[in-house]
Amino acid sequence: MKCEDLLRMLNDYVDGDIDPAVCEDFEEHLAGCNPCALVVDSIRKTITLYKGEEVYEIPLPFRERLHRVLRERWKELQAHRPCNSASP
Numbered sequence: 001m002k003c004e005d006l007l008r009m010l011n012d013y014v015d016g017d018i019d020p021a022v023c024e025d026f027e028e029h030l031a032g033c034n035p036c037a038l039v040v041d042s043i044r045k046t047i048t049l050y051k052g053e054e055v056y057e058i059p060l061p062f063r064e065r066l067h068r069v070l071r072e073r074w075k076e077l078q079a080h081r082p083c084n085s086a087s088p
Ligand SMILES: [Zn+2]
Pocket: 002, 003, 006, 029, 033, 035, 036, 083
């Protein structure tokens, strides 16, 4: 799995389509890629916090914001330490 794949999965995760916790590839990538691990960690915390307030469906504006934050954080982190996705 490349960083791009992980980011795409994360977008689905934000939308509630998948649960990365059950995906081995996902966990495997996180184990070897610190920037992605950091991004995923903060996203998970945000979603957990949100769901903690007995709201189970994340509203669209919030999701869109999360998508944006996700991309920005990810880009930022990748810039500091490119991993296996750097090849053309
Ligand atoms: Zn990565």
